[in-house]
Amino acid sequence: MTLPPHPLPQLPALPPAARIGDALADVDTPALLLELDAFERNLAKMQAAADAAGMALRPHAKAHKCPSISLAQIERGAVGICCQKVSEALPFVAAGVRDIHVSNEIVAPAKAALLARLALQARFSVCVDDQQQVELLAAATAEAGSRLDLFIEINIGQDRCGVSDVAAVQRLLERIAPRAQLRFAGLQAYQGSIQHLRGHAERRLAAARAAERTAEVVAALARAGVPCPVVTGGGSGSVEFDLASGVYTEVQPGSYVFMDGDYGRNEYAGTLRFEHALFLATTVISSGGGERTIIDAGLKSLAVDSGLPEVWGAPLDYVAASDEHGTLRPREATAARAPLGTQILLVPGHCDPTLNLHDELIAYRGGIVEAIWPIAARGLSR
Amino acid sequence: MTLPPHPLPQLPALPPAARIGDALADVDTPALLLELDAFERNLAKMQAAADAAGMALRPHAKAHKCPSISLAQIERGAVGICCQKVSEALPFVAAGVRDIHVSNEIVAPAKAALLARLALQARFSVCVDDQQQVELLAAATAEAGSRLDLFIEINIGQDRCGVSDVAAVQRLLERIAPRAQLRFAGLQAYQGSIQHLRGHAERRLAAARAAERTAEVVAALARAGVPCPVVTGGGSGSVEFDLASGVYTEVQPGSYVFMDGDYGRNEYAGTLRFEHALFLATTVISSGGGERTIIDAGLKSLAVDSGLPEVWGAPLDYVAASDEHGTLRPREATAARAPLGTQILLVPGHCDPTLNLHDELIAYRGGIVEAIWPIAARGLSR
Numbered sequence: 090m091t092l093p094p095h096p097l098p099q100l101p102a103l104p105p106a107a108r109i110g111d112a113l114a115d116v117d118t119p120a121l122l123l124e125l126d127a128f129e130r131n132l133a134k135m136q137a138a139a140d141a142a143g144m145a146l147r148p149h150a151k152a153h154k155c156p157s158i159s160l161a162q163i164e165r166g167a168v169g170i171c172c173q174k175v176s177e178a179l180p181f182v183a184a185g186v187r188d189i190h191v192s193n194e195i196v197a198p199a200k201a202a203l204l205a206r207l208a209l210q211a212r213f214s215v216c217v218d219d220q221q222q223v224e225l226l227a228a229a230t231a232e233a234g235s236r237l238d239l240f241i242e243i244n245i246g247q248d249r250c251g252v253s254d255v256a257a258v259q260r261l262l263e264r265i266a267p268r269a270q271l272r273f274a275g276l277q278a279y280q281g282s283i284q285h286l287r288g289h290a291e292r293r294l295a296a297a298r299a300a301e302r303t304a305e306v307v308a309a310l311a312r313a314g315v316p317c318p319v320v321t322g323g324g325s326g327s328v329e330f331d332l333a334s335g336v337y338t339e340v341q342p343g344s345y346v347f348m349d350g351d352y353g354r355n356e357y358a359g360t361l362r363f364e365h366a367l368f369l370a371t372t373v374i375s376s377g378g379g380e381r382t383i384i385d386a387g388l389k390s391l392a393v394d395s396g397l398p399e400v401w402g403a404p405l406d407y408v409a410a411s412d413e414h415g416t417l418r419p420r421e422a423t424a425a426r427a428p429l430g431t432q433i434l435l436v437p438g439h440c441d442p443t444l445n446l447h448d449e450l451i452a453y454r455g456g457i458v459e460a461i462w463p464i465a466a467r468g469l470s471r
Numbered sequence: 472m473t474l475p476p477h478p479l480p481q482l483p484a485l486p487p488a489a490r491i492g493d494a495l496a497d498v499d500t501p502a503l504l505l506e507l508d509a510f511e512r513n514l515a516k517m518q519a520a521a522d523a524a525g526m527a528l529r530p531h532a533k534a535h536k537c538p539s540i541s542l543a544q545i546e547r548g549a550v551g552i553c554c555q556k557v558s559e560a561l562p563f564v565a566a567g568v569r570d571i572h573v574s575n576e577i578v579a580p581a582k583a584a585l586l587a588r589l590a591l592q593a594r595f596s597v598c599v600d601d602q603q604q605v606e607l608l609a610a611a612t613a614e615a616g617s618r619l620d621l622f623i624e625i626n627i628g629q630d631r632c633g634v635s636d637v638a639a640v641q642r643l644l645e646r647i648a649p650r651a652q653l654r655f656a657g658l659q660a661y662q663g664s665i666q667h668l669r670g671h672a673e674r675r676l677a678a679a680r681a682a683e684r685t686a687e688v689v690a691a692l693a694r695a696g697v698p699c700p701v702v703t704g705g706g707s708g709s710v711e712f713d714l715a716s717g718v719y720t721e722v723q724p725g726s727y728v729f730m731d732g733d734y735g736r737n738e739y740a741g742t743l744r745f746e747h748a749l750f751l752a753t754t755v756i757s758s759g760g761g762e763r764t765i766i767d768a769g770l771k772s773l774a775v776d777s778g779l780p781e782v783w784g785a786p787l788d789y790v791a792a793s794d795e796h797g798t799l800r801p802r803e804a805t806a807a808r809a810p811l812g813t814q815i816l817l818v819p820g821h822c823d824p825t826l827n828l829h830d831e832l833i834a835y836r837g838g839i840v841e842a843i844w845p846i847a848a849r850g851l852s853r
Contacts, residue, residue, distance in 0.1 A: 100565055101588040103558050104581060106853060117581050119852050151794055173795045174767075176485050183482055193795065194757045194765075196811045199486060199499050206483040218757055221811050244759060249796055252760035281793060375576045375600055377626060378634035383576075385556075388824040389852045393776050394792070410776070411663060412533055412823045413555045413575065413852060414631055429578045429603050441794045442770040445828065448850055468830055468849075470501050470771045470795060471488060 107451045111458045114432055118372045119390040121447040122434070123462070125454040127366035128346060129161075135328070135345050136165045138361055142332040145339040147171055147190060147321065152343030152441050154466035155450055156184030162346075169212070171341050172466075175204045180465035182211050190321065191215040192277060192341060194222055194242065194250050200471065201225045205233035214238035216277050218252050223264045223271070230270040238274035239265055240321065245278045245302040246295075255309040262315060275319035278303040279341070284326030285351060285395070289358040296330035304336040325352055329361040349440035351395035368401055368434040369443070370451075371415065373427050382417040382426055384433055389413055391435065392442035398435035403427075407435060489833045493840045496814055500754045501772040503829040504816070505844075507836040509748035510728060511543075517710070517727050518547045520743055524714040527721040529553055529572060529703065534725030534823050536848035537832055538566035544728075551594070553723050554848075557586045562847035564593050572703065573597040574659060574723060576604055576624065576632055582853065583607045587615035596620035598659050600634050605646045605653070612652040620656035621647055622703065627660045627684040628677075637691040644697060657701035660685040661723070666708030667733060667777070671740040678712035686718045707734055711743040731822035733777035750783060750816040751825070752833075753797065755809050764799040764808055766815055771795055773817065774824035780817035785809075789817060 107116040116122070139146035148162045151173040159170045159181055169188025172178040178189050187210075194216050195201060207213055208230065217223050217239050230237050241258050244251035252258060258276075265273050280299040286292040307317050323331030323340040325348075331340050344352055347367035371386040387410040391398055397407045400417060404424060409416040417433070419426070427433065437443040444450070444464055452460040489498040498504070521528035530544045533555040541552045541563055551570025554560040560571050569592075576598050577583055589595055590612065599605050599621050612619050623643050626633035634640060640658075647655050662681040668674040689699050705713030705722040707730075713722050726734055729749035753768040769792040773780055779789045782799060786806060791798040799815070801808070809815065819825040826832070826846055834842040 100561070100592060101585060103561055103851070103853070104585065117579060117853055179482070179485055196756050197499060197754060203483060203486065210482060218760060219811055248759065248763060249793070249798060250757040250759055250765055253762065254760075257760055372579060374578050375632040377630065377632055378600060378636075378639055380635065381630060383632055386852070388774065388776050388821075389827045392770065394770050411631070416631060429601055439770075445771045446850065446852075468828065469485070470768070470828075471485070471499055 106449070107458045107461065109458055109460065113370070113453050113456045113458065116370050116451060116458070118370045118432065119386040120370045121444070121450050122368045122370050123450050123452040124366045124368065125452050125459060127364040131346050131348065131363045131366060132162060132165050134361070134363065135342065136167065138328070138332055139340060140166065144332055144337065147339050147341055148346070149173070149192070149341045149343030150181060150466065151177065152444070153346060154444050154464045154469070155462050156181050156186065156465050157460070157462040158346060159186050160184060168339070171343070174470055175200045175207070176469040176471040177466045178207060179469065182207055184465070187211045189213050190240070192279070194218055196222060196225065198225060198229070201229035202232065205229035205235050205237070208235035208237050209233060212238070214240055214274050216240045216242040216250070217261060218242045218250050220261060220264045223261060227268045227271055236270045236272065238272050240274055240277040240319070242277040243303065243306050245280050245299040247280045247282055249281070255306055258306060258310065259313065275317040275321065275338070276303065276306065278320060278322040279324070280322070280327070281324065284324045285355070286326070287355055289356045292327060292355070293330055296327045296334070300330070300334035300336050307336060325363070326355055329359045344440050347440045350399050350436045350438040353436065365401070365436050367437060367440055369398065369437055371433045371435060373429055373431040373433060376426060376429060382419070384415045384417060385413065386435065387411045387414045390446060391437045392439045392446070394442060395439035398437050401434040401436050403433065405433070488831070489840045489843065491840055491842065495752070495835050495838045495840065498752050498833060498840070500752045500814065501768040502752045503826070503832050504750040504752050505832050505834040506748045506750065507834050507841060509746040513728050513730065513745045513748060514544060514547050516743065516745065517724065518549065520710070520714055521722060522548065526714055526719065529721050529723055530728070531555070531574070531723045531725030532563060532848065533559065534826070535728060536826050536846050536851070537844050538563050538568065538847055539842070539844040540728060541568050542566060550721070553725070556852055557582045557589070558851040558853040559848045560589060561851065564589055566847070569593045571595050572622070574661070576600055578604060578607065580607065580611070583611035584614065587611035587617050587619070590617035590619050591615060594620070596622055596656050598622045598624040598632065599643060600624045600632050602643060602646045605643060609650045609653055618652045618654065620654050622656055622659040622701070624659040625685065625688050627662050627681040629662045629664055631663070637688055640688060640692065641695065657699040657703065657720070658685065658688060660702060660704040661706070662704070662709070663706065666706045667737070668708070669737055671738045674709060674737070675712055678709040678716070682712070682716035682718050689718060707745070708737055711741045726822050729822040731825075732781050732818045732820040735818065747783070747818050749819060749822055751780065751819055753815045753817060755811050755813045755815060758808060758811060764801070766797045766799060767795065768817065769793045769796045772828060773819045774821045774828070776824060777821035780819050783816040783818050785815065787815070
């Protein structure tokens, strides 16, 4: 038997988008970038604000899905993290995070069983707004031999999850009380729609209304002899008001680490304005016969639910997204066109679902790649 | 040395969302589902239409990113597939696909080098609309010792990539001709914006205009003694017109395998109406204190760029998406509410970016899981 004259070559592997030490200009695109100086200033600013208010900072990991970021937050003083799904918590536990709040309700036995087993490895809490969830968690923790902290979620105006009145809270407390493995840890009160009100004054007013509804429930429970050890909620758009509200004991902002395009469009009066630290690197791939500027990043590289991305540092607008293309338009018709191969940085409109499209975050400083962090919880939505 | 009294247990693994043989109702959610009977009818209908028109079918893999689907298409008569990015092609080559058209322009040397190496394993073609791309591909194929077929992309009204006139095509032909490793294979003429015009008549008119622009270029090249072996283009919304146009020799539809919500909203007069075969399984996780219906799937499980998903088979509307929640509203205010734990199927608005959020497709028939197919090109946008 003789070897064939032209053996089939090995299937080539996809080269990495970047290596540590590479210049930013050499990153293969589309690629998600983190500017470390701005990122670290954002971390420090938020931690200092929470410390000054005497409040716990429990940043939301759904914004980034990246254990390296959670560890950086905890190193600077965060008490733990939030996750939005049970499966999302797995890579964070694996990375060493030991205090996780699942800021959501679960009803599937498979999810309760996983959460109860994870609670053997770290302190876990989860939200409830229905007695069925309490029964499910009681059974799962009994089976696993673990303990869970429960937060009763109250609706303070978002009209999503959460019970609406104190009587409903008390009915849930009656269900929790006899279960030795479950502990009432406090209230979750989150009003997501405040976060994106553009005006500073209207955001302050809406945050005050939400805080007032929360305070009414806390006061009614206190009158009934029920203390709320923790009141958790808030987000990057309302955090300056949440910290000053006098009702929250813990805040859950997530997007502040990146300051995505949508939050960037809010007006800020106070000092808690964060810096853009998240960029999508893209490349001009076509001039459309000399008439257009087409880049290699569209719906599969960035989320457009909160608007199209902004072009960073260049007088261009991103005007149309298809699956894998973006169309840029110069603000002035007479502007010189960016040549093929030009690297263009974008500020994504909404960080959370954009991070969920990528497997790694290329962290750089001074134009040089310094680290490549896995977005380890990407796709973990169960 | 003694063992510690309570050794830390192993970190639990995430259980699979489904196993072959499971009932659909037992799938852990959110999970992406493929209804195999409808899917197979869609494949057969499209192949029969292409065969009847005597045209090549080269389905676009960017719609599904799933090699199992491409293999099913090729088994039924497709001549090969399209990919939109070079990296996207890798898992298809690995799965045995041997004829791939990259329906896009590339300008990065790293991408050209990868493409040239892949062209040692399969027949590859790629689009050009600028001489810089031709030079890049010439250098990369010379280096790799491979050959590439080139399609010159022409702009027929989408105003994205593509040259605008015959003179520009001829200038590119002059660049390609002296390169023995590059071959002019024909024209790519794609008009994406036609696909989503709702009315049948307006879609027909727009498709006719695009075909006319394409035919003018083909005729001018023929007069100059340049044959176009292949004219490739078209999509799921225009395919009935593309097949009848007399100008295309090959069509590139992708979404027809699933019939996503957006295409479902088009009006169809002919027989080429496809069936919904793609669903997102979700679960009711909260009743919001008895007042609302909240499910466990939002922006991280489905793309909303082409509208919110439709609720399948139930008189409910999906009215708001946040990262990991969806809010459903009954069409009639007096309707009984779906209890916690109810499984709800959604028809995603836009299949391409929705598939790009998931790692596997759970294929079922008659309510039973029959196969689990990796979405192996998920996230491969480079």
